[in-house]
Structures are given as C-alpha cells and as structure tokens.
Amino acid sequence: MAGEPQGALELPLWFGGSQAASRGSAAAAGRRSQRRRSTLAVELEELDKELQTDARQIAELKMLKALALVLYTLGRIAANLGALGLSSRRRTFSAVLRPIVTGLGVAVFLYREDRFSTKSQLHIWSRRTVLLLAVFFYDESMTGFRKSWPVFSILPWEIICNVLQVHMTNLKLQALGWRLMAMFCHMLAAAGCGSLLMALVMISFKIPFGDFGNGTRTIGAADIGYPAFSLLLFSFFCCWTTLFSQCGALCHAATGAIVAAHGDEALRSTACFLYLNALLVILGPVLGFCGTLFFVAGKEGRMTWMTLDVVVQIFTALALSGMMGPRNPMEAFRKLADLSGYGFECSKRIAFPGHINEQAAKCIVSFPGVYNALWDKAVKHVRADSVSEDDACSLACVFLTDVDSGLGQHSINPDTPGKCWCHSIYGHVRASAYLRVVEVEPSQSDSSETRMMLAHEKADAHAMGQLVLIKNEQSDFEWQKELADALRRARELCELNDGRAPWGCQWFEVWKRNVDQAVDLKQELHVFYFQGRRGQGKLSWDQLCDAAAQKKARRDSGLGASQTAEVAYLMKMGIMFREHDVQDFLSFLAGG
Template sequence: MARDLTGEGVELPLRGASVAAMQQPQRPGRRRTTLAELGEHLETNSEPGRVTRTARLALAAYTLARVVANLCVNGLDGLYLTCDAVLRPVMTALGIYFFLRKNDRFSEKSLLHIWSRRAIFWLAFCVGDDGFRGLVFSVPHLNDEMAIFIVCKGGTLLWEVACNFMQVHMTNLKLFALGRRFAAKLCHILAVTGIVFTLMFGIRFAMFMSEPLWHLPESVENLGLLSFLCLCVIVCIQFCTLCIVACRALRASGDDLAVASTAVLLFGNAFLVLLGPALSVWALMRYWLSDDTYETREWSTWLTVDIFLQICNTLILSGMVGPKQWNRPMDAFRRLADLSGFGFASKRIAFPGHINQTAAKCVVSFPGKYSELWDEAVSAVTSHHVKAAVEPWSLACVFLTDAESGLGQHSENPDTPGKCWCHSIYGRVPAETYLCVVEVEPEHIDCQANRQLLSFKRSDASAMGQLLVIKSDQSDTEWQIQLAQAAKNAQQLCFEKDGRAPWGCQWFEKWKQNLDLAAQLGQELHVFYFAERKGQGKVPWDHLSDEAAKERARQKSGLGASQTAEVAYLERMGLTFVEHDIRDFKAFIAGAG
C-alpha cells in the first residue's frame, strides 16, 4: 500500500500535508546533503566487493569454458561456425556484466530490472551450445540419437520457450504501467496456456521421434499449432497495444520532448516484440527439424542472432543501457498513462460548503481525518431527499481539490493589507511543507488504488506548487540523492513564497463566508472533536503563529490543523458554539443532535 510520509495535514482543504510552522523561512543552503554525497561517492568510486570480484572471475571462467568447448566441437571448419562458437558466450557474458558491475541504473526493488537480470542469466545458459552437445555425446552408453533429441533439442526448446516467456512477462509489466491492465492479463493467460501446449507437444513428439515427420499423429500437430497460435495472439496484442499508446503519445506530446522520447521507446519496444518471437520461432524450428549434425550446427547460428536481439531488447528497454532519459522507463510509462487517461484517476468533487436557509444548526468545524464520516456528511447535507423526521442542517466546512476550486490559492486578510491569511493562521511554514513524499511498495505500484492515489497526489502537488517525490523501486543510493535534491529545491521554494502555506488560505476565506451567513441566519454552531478529545487543543487566535503554543496544544489535541484556526476564529469573534465528540456525529445527522 502507499504511505504519505509527510504526516497528518490540513483536514478539509487538503488531507495529507504537514502544517508545522517555523519562525522564518530558511534561505536555501549551498552544501549538499551528507547522505546523498556519501551515496554518490560509494556508487561511483568504491571498489567492487569480494562477492562481485568472485562473480566476475566465475563469469570469465564460464565464458572461456564455453568458447573452448564450442571450438573443440566445431574446430575451424567454417567462418560462421567459428564466429558462432565465440560470439554467443561473449555476448551473454557482456549482458551479465552489466548486472555485476556497479550500475547506478539497477534497482533490486524494480520488478522490470529483476526480470531483466533473470532473462540475461537464462540466455547465458549453455544448453544450446555446440560444446554442450559435444559433452552429451561424450557420455558413455548413451544413444546418440536419443541424446541429440531429448537432451539437446528438448533442452533447447525449453530454454527458448522460457526466454520468450520472460520477454512476454517484461512487456506485460510495461502494459500494466501504461494502464492497459486487460491486455496485460490476457497476454499472461495466453502465455501460460502456450507453455502448457508447448510442453505437451514436446512430450508427444518425443514419443514418436522414430517416426517420419509426415507420420506424426494429428494430435501432436494440433498441440504445436495451438502453441504457435497462442504466441501469435500474444505478439499481436502487445504490438498493437504499444503502437496505439505510442501514437497517442506522439499526438499529445506537442513540444514535450520527454513524452516524445517515451513514444519512440514504445515504438522500439513494439518492433522488438514483433521481431523477437518471429526470429525465435524461425531459428528454433530450423534447428529442431534438422537431422544432420553439421546442418544442426549451421542452423544454430540463427539462435545466436536471436540471443543477441533478446539481449539488446532486455538491456535497452529496461533502461540498463542507452540514453539517460530512458533509464527509468516504467516511470515514463506511468506518466504517459496518466497523460492518456489510463492512470485510473477519477475526478474528486470539491465541496464549497452548504448553508441551508431553513436549517437551525450548522456544523462549522469537522475533523477531516474521519474521511468516511466526512463523505457521509456531504452526502446528507446536499441530499434533496430529506426524511420528514430529520431536521435540516448546514455544513460550513469546505474541501478543495484543485486550483480551480481554490486549492493553492490565497485570499487577502483585511487585518493585514497586502498579505493573505497564511501567516496569521499558520505562521511561517517550514520547507518540508513544500515537499510531498509518498512511499509505494514496488510490487503494488501499478494496482488501481495506488495509481489513483498517486494521480491525486500529482494533481495536488501541481495545484500547490509542491514537489512530489515517490519512493518505490529506486535503489537506496538513487533515492537518497533524489530526496536530498528535492529537499534542497523545497527549501528554495519556501524562501521564494515567504513561508506561506502551499495549500493556500482561500479555503479559510470560503469557510468564513459560510460561517458569516450561518451566523446571520441565527443558526446554532457546532464543532466536532476527535474521539475522546472533546474540548481539547484550542489555541487563541493571537497565538496561532506561535509554534511553541501550538506544540503544547498538539500534545493532547482534539482538533486537526485547520480546525485549530477555525475554533480560534470563532472564539475571537465571540461566537458561541456547541462542542461534540465525533462519535456523536451519526446521531447528529440522524436528527437527534
């Protein structure tokens, strides 16, 4: 689940922003954060550890053994076979090297990076090598024909199917990030079904391996066709989906180079989704159906080409290599999903308050952290179908959702001409209030609830001029550097805004207008406190900007941040009000208040 790391906030104008105050806005410092500096130093200058050095030596020995074994089997009979014997082990070793070396792009928390590493390591498996075939031939008392088919060709089939399944799964992760959940789930189901059919085909084929191909039972052929059909449908769905999203991105990009770059990345991914499996099927079928030993080795060269393409696909499209702007492709895809309307965002409805002209009671302060009760209150007070036994009432509290409704906007305080209400009701807020930090578990970042929450957070941050920082699948060092830079920028923003609250104070002006109208109508005013905290946490109006006074009140407060200002204003104006525990709210709206 997602967690907001900035603390409890202004209950109704904006849920989730910190409102702790400071006496003066801090001027941005010039020195970098020590933690970020240390992390960057470790990332770029430290020597690889013993485990990494051992892994590199093991990789070098494994690669050399593969090359020597291949050359021993093939000799120097032909240029293509010699190149194949050397290139395949070297290419896969280079792919693994990118994951063994200190790479600031790799994160153990990124599902795409984890599956990319698995795919690269699986591609480096030697089951399709000529040297592996020679090793099988050298086993005493093993029938050559049986060895070629079951161990070599059967193993190569399973190896290729597993490699392509990983490629399909990685593309599915991207489809989830793009908001195309149905297409991703459908492709996953088809992939699992295709693997089952492929395994059944291999087993049945092995049972009739002594028969000529044209004498194979129809059931065996059908299993092979079903496997191929599943692959074709998966490729078509993924290719078309990626192309559609890329085309929409290009149309919507305008002058946004980041969006255009993401669209180019999607087109490249779509092309490789089409080309990769096609080459795999071609190479595998020619390798599978070849009978002569030399012919088998000759067709294995196509497997090397296929492996090279899969390595490039895995490294580039996971962001491990390539342009710097592609180093976090999943984040780019999620931004694109939000831009295209597939980010699971639904528009929140702002509430400007509701004063019922015929009501005798008005709720003027409500703890917004009780969100379900708040939603119930809004629904009840705005309903046109009021039961006869229920007494009508008013709700002066407001809830702002975007800049259009007033979020992030300011209103002038008549007591301090030329200035807004912010300094009067909050004092000078600290730099942290300009920073919104949200933590999301990497494995749940693309679930509907978290995508919607993040969309709301982006919308709020945009309206308030906040810096949104999402902690999810970054490496620890990358996160430390990102957070330190964001904190530095937030400090600069706070200084430029003179320590005013980023969520603004227009909510207070709207609330005050509702309060004035309710008071003019002679409505009885009601304030609700936290459970078991009735009457606690009040701060005099003149002390709202005093951080020490507010800190003492918070130690056992029954009021939220915005409520503290509301109740202080009520007392300042000499307005009487009835105090309630939030547990009595349902009875209140039921007409028994």
C-alpha cells in the same frame, strides 16, 4: 479547508512544528527561518553522505563482480574453442560471440545497479532472462553433456527464454493500459506452451529427446505422429497470434502517443522506443523459429541462428526493463497510456464552499476531515430537502479541490496589510511542505485505484505548486538521489513563495465568511473533536505560530491542523461554541 492527498479536510501538518515563534518580532522570525534552512541543509548533507557511502560500496562490489564475470566469460570462450577447434569460421564466431554478448548483458545489470530495483517485476524478470541466456550449459562445449542429460537440451532453453520475453512484454502492455490485451496474450501463450509441452512429451516416446533437442537427427512429420503434429500446429498458431497481437498493441500505443505528445521530446523518444520494442517482439522469435527449424532438420549453421536470437533477446530484455534507453520507462509508459486513451483521467471532485441554512438553529463550524464517511453524511444532510426544520443544520466547513475552487490561492489578512493569512496561522512553513511524496506498492502500480489516486495527487500538487515524488520501483540508491534533488527544488519553491503554505489560505477566508453568517443568524455553533479527545489540542490565536505550543498541543490533540486555526479564531473573536466527540456525530444529525 483545502483538499489534500488522503481526502481529509484539515490541512496536513507537512511543515511540522518549526513555525516562527511569534508574529511580532521580524528579527526572531528571520533567525527561525535561518534555523529551518539550516535543518534542511543538514538533512541534505546527511543524504549526500549516504549517497557517497552507497556509491563507494557499490563500486567495490562492482569490481569483484566484474572480475568474476570476465573470468566466467573467458572460460566459456576457451571451452567452446577447445571443443570446436578452428575448423569453421562460422562456428568459431558463434562460439565466441554468444559468451561475449551475454556477458555484456549481465555487465549492464552490474554497472547500472542505480537503475535496478528489486521491487520492479520488469527488472526482476529481465535479469532472470539475461542470466538464463548466459548459462554455459547450452554452449558448444557442453554438447556431449547434453546427450547424457536431455533436460539441458537447447530447444527447451530457447523456448523458455522466448516465453520470458512474452511475459515482459505483457507487463509493458499492462503499464500502457492494455490490460485485456495483456490478459489475452497471457492466456494464449499459456495454451501454446501447454500444447507444445504435450507435443514434446509425445515426441520423446518416439525419438530420444537429446537427439531432438540438439539437431543430431533429421525429423519429419511422419516421425512424430499426427496427434503430436497437430499440437505443434496449435502451439505455432498461439505463438504467432500472441506475438503479432503484442506488436500491434505496442505500435498502436506508440502512434497515439506521438500524435498527442505535442512537442514533449521525452514522450516522443519513449514512443519511438516502443516501435523498436514492437520490432524486437517479432524479430527475436523469428530468429528462434529459424534456429529451431535448422535444429530439427539437422542443418549446418544452427548454432549461428541461435546466437543471433540470443543477441536480440539480450537487447530486448535490456530495452524492455529500462536498463538501457529511457530511464524509469514504466512511468513513461503509464503517461503514454493516458495520452493513448487507456489511462485514467482525474475525475472531477466536487468542491464544497460550505452551506448556511437560514432556517437552521445549529451550525457545524469545525469537523475532523479524517472521518471521510461522516463528512459525506454531513454534506448530504445540509443539502437534503427532506430534512425537517428541527433537524436542519448548517455546515461552515469548506472543501477546496482545485484552483477554480480556491485550492492554493491566498486571501489578504486585514490585520497585516499586504500579507495573507498564511503567516498568521502557519508561520513560515518548511520547504518539505512543497514536496509531495507518494509511496506506491509496485504490485499495485497498474491498478485502477492506484492510478486514480495518483491522478488526484498530481492534480492537487499542480494546483498548489508542489513537487510530486513517487516512490515505486526505484532502487534505494536511486530513491535517495531523487529525494535529495527534490528537497533542493522544494527549498527553492518555498523561498520563492516567501514560506507561505502551498495549499493557500483562501479556505480560511471562505470559512470565516460562513461563520460570520451563522453568527448573524444566531445559530448555535458546534465543534467536533477526534474520538476520545474532546476539548484537547486548543491553542490561542497568538500561539498558532509558537513552535513549542504547537508541539505540545499536537501530542494528544483532538483537532486537525486546520481545525486548530478555526478554533483559535473562534476564541479570539469571543464566539461561543459547543464541543462534541465525533462518535456522537450521527446522533447530533438526528437531532439528539
């Protein structure tokens, strides 16, 4: 039996119950194949209709949101100009540019909703950052309001926006495999923010917070006191240590990826984008720090520095999230992690070709692979040297894990010269059998278990010539698009492979050889069923390709997909076997 996504032994019934009804009629098989293609065409047509409906709804919402955004941006500009007049070109330029840039940042999230996913933490935090940067409370028109309400001071707003950028960069580092570095930066940033908050509280007892936050008063070290000044220095140290650590990690990952990309232009462009991100990680806070100094010193041009910082932060948020630049950057970042040596390589799973013990009196010829723990016990039992002769057992079942072991390979059926076993035991499989859909919780995307699972999924798909489609952080609209495209490609692969099972049928040939050897040794054969379903789900050999018989048998079957073919072959050959419930398996191994 071929290896499969869940590690079960029986082949998954991806092709459902629409196999050919008979091996004997080529015309009937052709009609059934046409029906299958028609069914897939209907599915694709329904998906296309859903996409068109979603596109219309999105377009209508976009128009309303765009109108509201334009009015909001024009209102901010008018209010700023009304408050400042036209006395200073620099101040006027800043008052106009900031609303326009932040409005464009929000517009990107409005017009690229096909990329935005509510499941992506990076998308969520990027949108929050852009919306915070676009708040009008911090415009020139609100200067008088901020004096009365210090909570809306510009400096805390500036600090919060930069902290959000640090958090988003940490999310990227996690995707790149730099988990310890991301954790270190997170802890350091938290310490820096804590010390800064304490310093600001201490300063507020000596200096009105509104004055400090809006640059209306020149402040020196003597004005704030030594304790507060020390906390500010520590916060400064934590801030720049965090930023340079993030910058260095991004550059290191990008350099390693470029070296290992070997002509992969998509990876190369993503790596170059990482270099840009590394630059922005430093540039944004530098501009913010300069703006802060100008505010504290009460110098002219402080809002210009803040505007430049906002422009950089908007661009950084959009670049980090993938709303601009490479599409679905998180997946590219995880691939970069593998190339940089911080990912998870697919561990070598051990194939099992069966084991016939010549001294044994009994042989397990069919076992439900969904019971993984029991299967492992069976393999260990038949391989153990310490088992007594009375308890010795053979195991005819096989587990193929890669191309070398036979996964995705085919064997000729002597009853149908020139053809393999696939059409005899599966019929013409559906195109969806060539599509491997894996759903991953976004919160678990970067866990070691998930990444190892995905590595195995991709390795299996490569061996079987399947497509892998990962449902993770895509929006619903984007997911429907990807699924429709994948189904079309799967249909092409299925037709190219003549409707044969992508997992192959070599497992059946190896299993049959093991059974023949066990029969020659006069071993007693044993078949195990799902718990509580002993004897249920059996089909004759000729019924394996009968859609109606398959559908009826699967309702309460006690056999896995490949087990059904195994038992059908035993009955066809007139080979006797004993049937067991899987819950009796341990007592069976113990000689009971």
